[in-house]
Amino acid sequence: MKHVSFVNTPAVPLSPPHGLTSLATTLPFPTEMEGVANAFVQQTADPILLVNAQGGVVWANASALTQFDALLDAESGCRWGQVWATEHRANALAAFDQALAQGRARFTATTIASDQALLEWDVTLTQIRGFTPGSSNIIAMAREAQSPGAGPSHLRRGDLRDALTGLPNRMGLQQELHRRTLRRVADSGQFALAVLDIDRFKLLNSRLGHKACDAMLTEFANCMAQAANDHAFVARVGGDEFALIVDGQVETDKIVTMIERLIQQCADRILNSTDTAGFSVSAGVATFPLDGEADQELLRNARTALEHARRAGPGKTVLFNGSMRQQLQRHLSMMEVAKVTIASDWIKPFYQPKVDLQSGCVVGLEALLRWQKPGAAVELPASILAAFDDPELATCISETMQNKVLTDIAAWRRAGSALPVAINASAADFRDPDFAGKFLKKLYEVDIPTHLLELEVTEGVFLGLGAADVGEALRELHTAGVRISLDDFGTGFASLSHLKVYPVDVLKIDRSFVNNLPDSSEDRAIVSAMIGLGHNLAIEVVAEGIEAMQQATLLRDMGCHTGQGFLFSRAVPSAVVPHLSRQHIMAGSQPQALPRRVS
Known part of the structure; x- marks a missing residue:
């Protein structure tokens, strides 16, 4: 059976118009049941993906976004094969072809989570027609294959809390972002998402050691949680990366000022309580709904702003704007050219x-x-x-x-x-x-x-x-x-x-x-x-x-x-x-x- 080409066909980013209501309205639910359908699809613990006939993932429910890291890491959209571990991609592609040809297929595969845990999935593929006129699409539903006596993966992987700081972890942030975007769409509310990164953390680690840096991360996390109080949501989403969600109807520049003040307050606390000179934090900020109406779009844009903040120098906070994506793409292209230049020994004095x-x-x-x-x-x-x-x-x-x-x-x-x-x-x-x-x-x-x-x-x-x-x-x-x-x-x-x-x-x-x-x-x-x-x-x-x-x-x-x-x-x-x-x-x-x- 001939495989679909995954090389020259562009993937579709996980963003509107392929949003939450788009999926439910394409399935054969009565109009009065669409809300129930949306709630069911989003709240189920099983990951669900919608894949177009060219192999581009065009939609994912909340569970898929929190458990399939490849969906978040692909800046310009994720391919069906990219979701799965390398050794299982051939089976995934073969099952995809079978579902297109025969209407249904099933296979097992694994994914690697951000904490390096290996997760095994039993995946069912079902063909649906009419989502896009004249084309076929595949609904993929994955259920985790558990060994006897093993609990669900979200329990085995430490639930929604970071083990070191006690803050919500990456999965906790995903759920909170999803909850807030759904709620704000309903009530026309606004909020800001900031992604924070401790500057030169690798250097700090090499100079101070892991134990001292863990203590520093915990102190910074405690300060952020205390300073935010009930007005914001704080999470640790990576080694030295934190996220902050701030509610508010105020102007964006005031939100940025508030975030800067909060960050500086915690940075000063670290400087006063340790002998670390030059501790600083960079941040990228995106606002809902101006900079993104979908949770993952908002997170991507906040991270794009963070990249610009890093390049601007330590301790900078940058608000996202639309031109940043093109600038970031040029930056990434330069990086790739540099890597090839170094590897090919093209540098000469x-x-x-x-x-x-x-x-x-x-x-x-x-x-x-x-x-x-x-x-x-x-x-x-x-x-x-x-x-x-x-x-x-x-x-x-x-x-x-x-x-x-x-x-x-x-x-x-x-x-x-x-x-x-x-x-x-x-x-x-x-x-x-x-x-x-x-x-x-x-x-x-x-x-x-x-x-x-x-x-x-x-x-x-x-x-x-x-x-x-x-x-x-x-x-x-x-x-x-x-x-x-x-x-x-x-x-x-x-x-x-x-x-x-x-x-x-x-x-x-x-x-x-x-x-x-x-x-x-x-x-x-x-x-x-x-x-x-x-x-x-x-x-x-x-x-x-x-x-x-x-x-x-x-x-x-x-x-x-x-x-x-x-x-x-x-x-x-x-x-x-x-x-x-x-x-x-x-x-x-x-x-x-x-x-x-x-x-």
């Missing part, structure tokens, strides 16, 4: 020269990330920008760049044309408490002197959790002879105290201050102050983004040591670097010795 503005000699290089699919054009990092929001992907990219840059430097040394190279380090690198030791070990293994490496960091790495570890790592690298460069100085979270506390050898003036030179008197004053600061602290000053000779000449006359930008050269492949190292790009005298800060 390009090098932009740093020029002594007095002599015109190339005195160093900055390694810049590029990637290239075979046979395609070289891509800039902007095309995989989303990967840098993910600590694991960011670390993989950083390690790949470091290894390739060190390989290039070793080759240039053997050819007698090595120059100092600056390489960027991100906050993700410093999550490893032994980052400095591992970095130095790589240098020693390939026999590269430390003075040939410069580590560039932005001031963002000094903020939040692990700032003390960042300082220790930079001091270890500086003591070993690696120069430390502070990138984008004068933007973002700039603080003069960083120059006092951390061993900075190089200040990089951001291109935004160079662009308008020499015309802008304000930018001239700012750049002059930065150069003077560098001189007084014995720190080299590098100006980025130089594109015109007037800019280079003015910066040189103001006392800036070094410059880089398109005036001198774009970033080039490693094979071109030996030629660059022999060039004098600006006319002038012999190069001056670059300063190195003494601790």
Whole structure:
């Protein structure tokens, strides 16, 4: 028997118009019995699914949504085969074909719950006609196959409560959401759903240990429950993920403010009761019925808003809007491209020269990330920008760049044309408490002197959790002879105290201050102050983004040591670097010795 194709046919999301009343009205119930039919279908403990002839799950009752995790995890709709464990999908597809051909079929299969429990189901498939004119649909009813003496799965799996915190769990949230959406549809009420996530929880776990983090989760849960009181419903739906349902007819911005205040109250309590610095919580908020009239649609949209909150920075609360779905899809597409790029080894460093503005000699290089699919054009990092929001992907990219840059430097040394190279380090690198030791070990293994490496960091790495570890790592690298460069100085979270506390050898003036030179008197004053600061602290000053000779000449006359930008050269492949190292790009005298800060 030929299988239905599940590849090119799109699944239908579990949202209106395939809603609760749609199912009952397609079955042969008298009009006066439709309400009873809806109540029966929704309240039964057995999962019920409606599947179209193409294999897309178009409707599910409350029990199915709480017990079949695949229905929630599929952002763009769930396929019939995806519901079941991999080893049973062939049987599920064969039974589906049989039901389409003969009207009825039956099979057994398993699913894996979110807590990894293996559940076995006895599934009956029945064909119905007329749900969509001219097509057939399948009603699937699943009943859990129990071994003798075993209770129902919802009892075996801890009922509706989270074992650690005592709050309602994910299943409890599903039931509460479903109850509230049904009630609010009837009385035209409103409520808001917030999904909360503790920022950098993996880092907290690695630093504090599971026992301390469990105590922190319990404390946060208790605070949320107490603060919410009778005005809200609070649940723990994952390791560090909580949900909050708030009733109200007030404006959405006021609801968001109230949620932010509640979160901050509990975060402050954690900060005051523990020695955890930088504890914060991100949240995404969706409102009913504006952002979704079905419970699962509302939950998906709140999670979409949470993703945007995470990317906006720690401690942010973001309200859902319709454009977020497209933005999230672009973000996820970037992540996929980045994963393929890493796995395929398409990342490659390009090098932009740093020029002594007095002599015109190339005195160093900055390694810049590029990637290239075979046979395609070289891509800039902007095309995989989303990967840098993910600590694991960011670390993989950083390690790949470091290894390739060190390989290039070793080759240039053997050819007698090595120059100092600056390489960027991100906050993700410093999550490893032994980052400095591992970095130095790589240098020693390939026999590269430390003075040939410069580590560039932005001031963002000094903020939040692990700032003390960042300082220790930079001091270890500086003591070993690696120069430390502070990138984008004068933007973002700039603080003069960083120059006092951390061993900075190089200040990089951001291109935004160079662009308008020499015309802008304000930018001239700012750049002059930065150069003077560098001189007084014995720190080299590098100006980025130089594109015109007037800019280079003015910066040189103001006392800036070094410059880089398109005036001198774009970033080039490693094979071109030996030629660059022999060039004098600006006319002038012999190069001056670059300063190195003494601790």
